[in-house]
Amino acid sequence: MSKIIVRGGRPLNGTVRVHGAKNSVLPILAATLLAEEGSCVIDDVPALDDVYNILEVLSALGVQALRHESRVTLRAHRLISHEAPYELVRKMRASFLVMGPLLAREGLVKISLPGGCAIGTRPIDQHLKGFEAMGAEIGFGQGSVEAKVNGRLRGARIYLDVASVGATENIMMAAATADGVTTIENAAKEPEIVDLANFLNAMGAKVRGAGTGIIRIEGVERLKGVRHTVIPDRVEAGTYMIAAAISGGDVYVEGAIRDHLGPVVAKLEEMGVGIDADDSGIRVYANRPLKAVDVKTLPYPGFPTDMQAQFMALLLASPGTSIVTETVFENRFMHVEEMAKMGADIKIEGRAAVISGGKPLSGAPVCATDLRAGAALICAALAAEGITEVTGTHHIDRGYMDIVGKLAALGADISRLGDGEEVPAPAVAAAVQAPLPAAVRRPLQQAAEERIASDSVAMLRVQPTLA
Numbered sequence: 001m002s003k004i005i006v007r008g009g010r011p012l013n014g015t016v017r018v019h020g021a022k023n024s025v026l027p028i029l030a031a032t033l034l035a036e037e038g039s040c041v042i043d044d045v046p047a048l049d050d051v052y053n054i055l056e057v058l059s060a061l062g063v064q065a066l067r068h069e070s071r072v073t074l075r076a077h078r079l080i081s082h083e084a085p086y087e088l089v090r091k092m093r094a095s096f097l098v099m100g101p102l103l104a105r106e107g108l109v110k111i112s113l114p115g116g117c118a119i120g121t122r123p124i125d126q127h128l129k130g131f132e133a134m135g136a137e138i139g140f141g142q143g144s145v146e147a148k149v150n151g152r153l154r155g156a157r158i159y160l161d162v163a164s165v166g167a168t169e170n171i172m173m174a175a176a177t178a179d180g181v182t183t184i185e186n187a188a189k190e191p192e193i194v195d196l197a198n199f200l201n202a203m204g205a206k207v208r209g210a211g212t213g214i215i216r217i218e219g220v221e222r223l224k225g226v227r228h229t230v231i232p233d234r235v236e237a238g239t240y241m242i243a244a245a246i247s248g249g250d251v252y253v254e255g256a257i258r259d260h261l262g263p264v265v266a267k268l269e270e271m272g273v274g275i276d277a278d279d280s281g282i283r284v285y286a287n288r289p290l291k292a293v294d295v296k297t298l299p300y301p302g303f304p305t306d307m308q309a310q311f312m313a314l315l316l317a318s319p320g321t322s323i324v325t326e327t328v329f330e331n332r333f334m335h336v337e338e339m340a341k342m343g344a345d346i347k348i349e350g351r352a353a354v355i356s357g358g359k360p361l362s363g364a365p366v367c368a369t370d371l372r373a374g375a376a377l378i379c380a381a382l383a384a385e386g387i388t389e390v391t392g393t394h395h396i397d398r399g400y401m402d403i404v405g406k407l408a409a410l411g412a413d414i415s416r417l418g419d420g421e422e423v424p425a426p427a428v429a430a431a432v433q434a435p436l437p438a439a440v441r442r443p444l445q446q447a448a449e450e451r452i453a454s455d456s457v458a459m460l461r462v463q464p465t466l467a
């Protein structure tokens with residue numbers, strides 16, 4: 001079981017570059033199933049466990065994928081299966097995004113029900129309602145859902161009961177080659193939806209209105225492969241912005257797009273954090289003292305649920321009472337119990353968490369219960385006194401590429417220990433780490449680079465050749 005070890009108390013300084021957005025690249029890779037001719041070349045694909053997973057799912061369906069650094073080239077000319085294997089789907093909910101494109105392309109799809117996860121039950125009824133409205137017959141059995149349609153899907157008017165990101169994406173992909181016009185009402189408006197629409201349109205689709213609550217898709221006969229660069233990851237960017245602020249540092253988050261981070265920037269400014277945004281990124285510098293603020297998560301353009309846990313960590317460092325209300329997922333406060341182990345004073349009342357901030361945090365052994373909970377614990381650890389050991393690092397690897405190397409390069413005292421490795425005794429650690437940044441930073445960075453390099457080799461094994 002690997003661990004991330006953080007010794008708190010060092011302000012972060014320097015520049016960190018944001019990678020391509022996990023939540024964009026996953027639907028975009030799924031959409032490559034629709035390319036009946038040509039190759040799709042996707043740039044700025046981050047080396048994340050979720051990316052490996054979806055590539056494995058695509059590979060099992062017959063897509064040939066080749067990764068070179070952050071570029072993935074995919075060919076989906078001949079599919080060999082309409083069934084996404086349970087073993088792969090259970091690892092990652094987003095595998096469900098292959099359902100729309102596969103149904104459109106093959107007229108038949110079978111996929112395991114993704115089930116709930118740590119943050120909530122996460123039903124898929126809105127995805128299925130959309131497919132049904134487009135003429136698909138849906139059946140359930142043995143933990144799987146099957147959809148089939150005679151001939152092409154038909155355009156339909158679909159109202160989503162909740163502005164679901166995944167349902168909007170799945171229906172958009174299914175509708176791209178349907179017969180006639182599909183309208184999605186109460187569609188999700190996230191930047192990742194716009195990125196997917198841009199990708200589909202480049203492939204030859206006719207998607208209009210992405211980024212608004214009403215999306216209109218005029219079905220076309222065929223789509224072809226194209227080249228596309230994924231948008232920067234706004235949640236990764238937001239996480240480094242929090243890390244900068246909580247550590248009392250000054251960090252330029254290169255690639256961060258101010259317009260994608262509106263509510264995060266607004267709340268940071270309300271707290272008194274310094275923000276300078278330009279066309280290439282966002283500089284975040286901490287002023288003290290921070291002010292307590294209230295935050296309520298909402299679908300985009302509201303405050304993102306994926307930033308709630310990290311923001312809560314920052315509120316722990318802000319004297320006064322803050323209230324965080326989570327409205328998107330019903331169980332997204334798992335990090336609270338872990339933060340309490342570090343001395344956090346947080347009370348949960350239904351969907352609200354009441355935070356009494358400004359109390360000292362101390363390092364402790366904690367567990368990442370989900371992806372953003374893990375990132376939040378690392379943020380809290382940067383401000384804590386002493387050593388924090390974060391387990392459950394596989395969750396963090398789903399969404400953050402080389403978080404340890406990136407934070408270490410900014411001057412954090414952070415490292416990753418493999419299975420069975422122990423935290424060095426304080427005296428030894430102090431001697432080894434005394435003159436940060438260079439002495440500690442370089443070996444840490446090297447280790448991270450080696451890890452990424454071996455990940456890339458593993459990725460190449462997914463499909464070594466293109467036909």
Ligand SMILES: CC(=O)N[C@H]1[C@@H](OP(=O)(O)OP(=O)(O)OC[C@H]2O[C@@H](n3ccc(=O)[nH]c3=O)[C@H](O)[C@@H]2O)O[C@H](CO)[C@@H](O)[C@@H]1O
Pocket residue numbers: 022023024026094120121122123124125126127128162163164165166167188299305306328329330
């Ligand atoms: C891979 C990806 O992009 N993941 C993001 C995506 O997840 P995901 O697409 O799964 O999230 P949704 O927008 O679908 O979920 C939002 C809410 O709608 C509910 N719901 C959803 C679908 C449905 O058919 N029925 C239903 O009731 C969910 O339970 C949840 O309460 O958006 C979430 C909300 O911004 C983010 O936290 C995730 O990081």
Ligand SMILES: C=C(OP(=O)(O)O)C(=O)O
Pocket residue numbers: 023093094306371372399
């Ligand atoms: C909840 C998240 O992702 P997923 O939908 O893939 O679980 C996330 O990115 O915070």
